[in-house]
Amino acid sequence: MKSSLLYGILLGVMAAPAFGAGIADEPIGKGSVLNENIFKFQLGHFEVYTLIENKGQGRAAILIGADEEALGKYIAGGVYQSETNTFLIRTPEQTILVDTGFGTTLFESLKTLGVSPDTIDAVLITHLHGDHFSGLQKDGTALFSKADVYVAEQEKEYWTKTNVSQGAVAALAPYGTRVKTFLPGELGSKLNDLLPGITAIAAFGHTPGHTLFQLESSGQKLLIWGDIMHAQTIQFPLPDVSVTYDTDPAAAAAIRKQVLEYAAANNIPIAGMHLTFPAIGNVVKEAGGYRLNDAK
Numbered sequence: 700m701k702s703s704l705l706y707g708i709l710l711g712v713m714a715a716p717a718f719g720a721g722i723a724d725e726p727i728g729k730g731s732v733l734n735e736n737i738f739k740f741q742l743g744h745f746e747v748y749t750l751i752e753n754k755g756q757g758r759a760a761i762l763i764g765a766d767e768e769a770l771g772k773y774i775a776g777g778v779y780q781s782e783t784n785t786f787l788i789r790t791p792e793q794t795i796l797v798d799t800g801f802g803t804t805l806f807e808s809l810k811t812l813g814v815s816p817d818t819i820d821a822v823l824i825t826h827l828h829g830d831h832f833s834g835l836q837k838d839g840t841a842l843f844s845k846a847d848v849y850v851a852e853q854e855k856e857y858w859t860k861t862n863v864s865q866g867a868v869a870a871l872a873p874y875g876t877r878v879k880t881f882l883p884g885e886l887g888s889k890l891n892d893l894l895p896g897i898t899a900i901a902a903f904g905h906t907p908g909h910t911l912f913q914l915e916s917s918g919q920k921l922l923i924w925g926d927i928m929h930a931q932t933i934q935f936p937l938p939d940v941s942v943t944y945d946t947d948p949a950a951a952a953a954i955r956k957q958v959l960e961y962a963a964a965n966n967i968p969i970a971g972m973h974l975t976f977p978a979i980g981n982v983v984k985e986a987g988g989y990r991l992n993d994a995k
């Protein structure tokens with residue numbers, strides 16, 4: 700209750716235009732490295748942790764819309780560094796996970812932080828690709844015994860309705876009625892909270908219901924942007940470049956550019972599932988594209 704009261708008071712005190720302007724003036728916070736797989740970022744009363752699930756390399760062959768010159772400049776040797784990350788959020792009221800990765804080092808990292816999977820209140824799913832939901836269950840048993848699982852209605856519909864993804868069906872099945880669907884709102888518009896201090900924003904393109912989650916505490920915001928980007932060395936400077944994993948590469952590029960512009964213009968730090976450690980930072984406009992100032 701404490702946080703939602705505070706949130707309500709903040710909204711009540713500040714008129715809408717001043718509220719936006721005030722946020723843009725806030726300095727972007729720096730976080731701290733807890734170990735090689737865990738980064739901590741303080742956002743108002745929220746603690747946000749990057750938890751690395753997997754480190755690897757992506758190949759230039761999956762990139763769409765990059766010519767030889769761009770590849771030579773931004774993708775040295777035809778490969779780029781990539782990670783699979785999940786994010787843990789501790790608010791004064793709840794403990795929340797955003798995506799689960801494959802469920803490999805996630806549980807070890809939670810243990811390091813003293814967080815039992817049974818104390819996770821909610822798991823927010825950005826989209827139903829295996830590298831984002833596979834940690835939800837094992838052998839048909841829910842690994843977060845008390846959590847509600849939140850996924851966009853459009854996303855659940857697309858991947859589970861006609862069994863397009865048996866993996867997604869199997870991941871959600873053990874949660875039964877604790878799977879909660881919602882309709883994400885539009886970027887930049889006034890949104891209702893999905894959970895206290897957390898809103899869901901539509902970013903369709905990578906998948907039909909791909910969702911961003913925006914956190915807000917004490918006037919500070921953070922956008923957890925799921926798979927807006929896979930190959931950061933080329934997609935920050937050239938955001939038109941998409942990947943073969945995108946269900947709709949043109950739509951993915953369009954929303955990527957909108958999100959980058961929104962984050963840069965409003966000075967809202969972002970966090971990404973495939974960005975490299977610490978995978979949280981500030982988007983800055985540069986030479987017709989963007990770059991990332993990481994929060995380390």
Ligand SMILES: [Zn+2]
Nearest residue numbers: 828830926972
């Ligand atoms: Zn992914």
